[in-house]
Amino acid sequence: MTAASRPAGARTLQVGVCGLGVAFSHIAAATRRDSGIVFAAAADVRPAALDAFRRDFGGRVYDDFESLCLDPDIDIIYIATPNQQHAGQAILAASCGKHVVVDKPLALNVAECEAMNRAAAENGVLLACGHLHSYGPAVRAMRRLIASGKLGALRMISTWHFNEWAYRPRAAWEFVPGNGGNVVFNQGAHQVDIVRLLGGGMVRSVRGTVGRWDAERPVEGAYSAFLDFDDGATATLVYNGYAHFDTAELTSWIGEMPRNPEWNPAARKRLAALTAGGSEDVAKESWRFGSASRLAGETEADPHVLFGLTVVSCERGDIRQSPRGITVYRDDSVETIPVANDTNYSSAALENLYDAVVCGKPVLRDGRWGEATIEVLEAIMTSSQTRSEIYLAHQVAGIE
Ligand SMILES: NC(=O)c1ccc[n+]([C@@H]2O[C@H](COP(=O)([O-])OP(=O)(O)OC[C@H]3O[C@@H](n4cnc5c(N)ncnc54)[C@H](O)[C@@H]3O)[C@@H](O)[C@H]2O)c1
Known part of the structure; x- marks a missing residue:
C-alpha cells in the first residue's frame, strides 16, 4: 500500500519528531497529508523551531527529548538530530515503547547499532532507517x-x-x-x-x-x-x-x-x-x-x-x-x-513503517540493514x- 492509497477512515499514526533541522524540512515537505502519518509532536532545543512546528502542524512541542518519549499518544518517534545523539535517543524511545525511525546514518559505529537493535527487540518495537535513496x-x-x-x-x-x-x-x-x-x-x-x-x-x-x-x-x-x-x-x-x-x-x-x-x-x-x-x-x-x-x-x-x-x-x-x-x-x-x-525517499521510511505497524508488512530498511551499512x-x-x-x-x- 502506498501512502496515496490509504482508504478514507484508515487508522492514523502519531509521529513525534526530534530535531527540526534541515533533514526535517525535507521530510515535512515530502510527507503527504493523506499518508496516515500525523506530525503530532516535536522536540527541539531551538525555541524558533518549536514555534514553527506549532504554527505548521498545530502539534505539541517539548524542549527535551524525554518528554516527547513520555507523550502517551505518540506511536512513532522520528529522530533527525545530530548523528552522535541517534543511538542514545533511539534506545530511550524504544524503552518508552515507541517505534523508531532514525535518519541516516543510523549511528556512529556497529556497537551503537547493536545496542539500538537490542533495545528495539527487547521492547517489542520496530526500528527503521530513514531518508535513504534505496527507497x-x-x-x-x-x-x-x-x-x-x-x-x-x-x-x-x-x-x-x-x-x-x-x-x-x-x-x-x-x-x-x-x-x-x-x-x-x-x-x-x-x-x-x-x-x-x-x-x-x-x-x-x-x-x-x-x-x-x-x-x-x-x-x-x-x-x-x-x-x-x-x-x-x-x-x-x-x-x-x-x-x-x-x-x-x-x-x-x-x-x-x-x-x-x-x-x-x-x-x-x-x-x-x-x-x-x-x-x-x-x-x-x-x-x-x-x-x-x-x-x-x-x-x-x-x-x-x-x-x-x-x-x-x-x-x-x-x-x-x-x-x-x-x-x-x-x-x-x-x-x-x-x-x-x-x-519520495524523504518520507518513504515513515510510509513504510505505517505499512509495517498497521498492515503487518516488513520494514524494508530495518535496524539490522542499517547496522550492516554502518559496518x-x-x-x-x-x-x-x-x-x-x-x-x-x-x-x-x-x-x-
Ligand atoms: N541536511 C540534510 O539534507 C539531511 C538529509 C537527510 C538526513 N540528514 C540527517 O539528519 C540529521 C540531522 O541533520 P541536519 O542537517 O538536519 O542537522 P541540523 O543541525 O540542521 O538539525 C538538527 C536539529 O536537531 C536539533 N537538536 C539538537 N540536539 C537536540 C536535542 N538534544 N533534542 C532535540 N533537538 C535537538 C537542533 O536544534 C536542530 O534543529 C543527521 O543525522 C543528518 O545526517 C540530513
Whole structure:
C-alpha cells in the first residue's frame, strides 16, 4: 500500500519528531497529508523551531527529548538530530515503547547499532532507517530487474557522485571528529545503501581510501571504495565533493535536486557569501525547518532524484538509472523503461513503517540493514587508515 492509497477512515499514526533541522524540512515537505502519518509532536532545543512546528502542524512541542518519549499518544518517534545523539535517543524511545525511525546514518559505529537493535527487540518495537535513496522507485526497479535474472548474473556495480558537497554550510557538530560529519558517514550512508540493495546486501570485504583535500574544510570530502560481495559481484564507489566536475553533467543536470553548469564553479564563493558576517551554522539555518527560504535554485526534483551516476553490469546487459526510470543496454538493444515516481525517499521510511505497524508488512530498511551499512562505512574509514582490506561480519540480505 502506498501512502496515496490509504482508504478514507484508515487508522492514523502519531509521529513525534526530534530535531527540526534541515533533514526535517525535507521530510515535512515530502510527507503527504493523506499518508496516515500525523506530525503530532516535536522536540527541539531551538525555541524558533518549536514555534514553527506549532504554527505548521498545530502539534505539541517539548524542549527535551524525554518528554516527547513520555507523550502517551505518540506511536512513532522520528529522530533527525545530530548523528552522535541517534543511538542514545533511539534506545530511550524504544524503552518508552515507541517505534523508531532514525535518519541516516543510523549511528556512529556497529556497537551503537547493536545496542539500538537490542533495545528495539527487547521492547517489542520496530526500528527503521530513514531518508535513504534505496527507497527510491528507480533504485528498487533496478534491483527487481537484477533479481529477475533476465540479464544473467550480477557482476559489477559502478557508482560515481561528483558535486559540491564539501562547500555546503555545516553546523558546528558536523566538524567535530567522530560525529560522522564527513562525506563517508553523511553521503556514503546513501551510496553504500544503494549499492548494497542492488548487490543483494551481503558484502564480504571492503577496501577504501578517504581524502581531506582542503584545509579550510576540516572533514573528509572524498572517498573511493571497492566492495566484494559474497557471491563474487563487486562494486566501485567514488564520491568527490570538492566542486570541480559534476556527475549531473552526465545525467541531464539532475542530481538530488536540479543542478546546472554554474553550480559547482560558484560553490566556494556561494559558501563565502553565506557565511560572511556570521557563523557557518547561521548560514545553515536558512535551510532548516521553519526558515523562510532554501538556497536559491534548490527545489525538489520533479523527475526521479539521481544520487550521481550508477551503472549495474550483469552478464548480458547493463542498467543505469535515468531521470524518468531505468535504461537497459542489452546485446542488441537499448531501452528506457519508465518507472512511476510514486515514492519520495524523504518520507518513504515513515510510509513504510505505517505499512509495517498497521498492515503487518516488513520494514524494508530495518535496524539490522542499517547496522550492516554502518559496518561498511566504518570499514571504509579503517581501510583508509590501515591501507588494508577489511572483512565484514554484520551483513544482512536486502528486501527490495
Ligand atoms: N541536511 C540534510 O539534507 C539531511 C538529509 C537527510 C538526513 N540528514 C540527517 O539528519 C540529521 C540531522 O541533520 P541536519 O542537517 O538536519 O542537522 P541540523 O543541525 O540542521 O538539525 C538538527 C536539529 O536537531 C536539533 N537538536 C539538537 N540536539 C537536540 C536535542 N538534544 N533534542 C532535540 N533537538 C535537538 C537542533 O536544534 C536542530 O534543529 C543527521 O543525522 C543528518 O545526517 C540530513
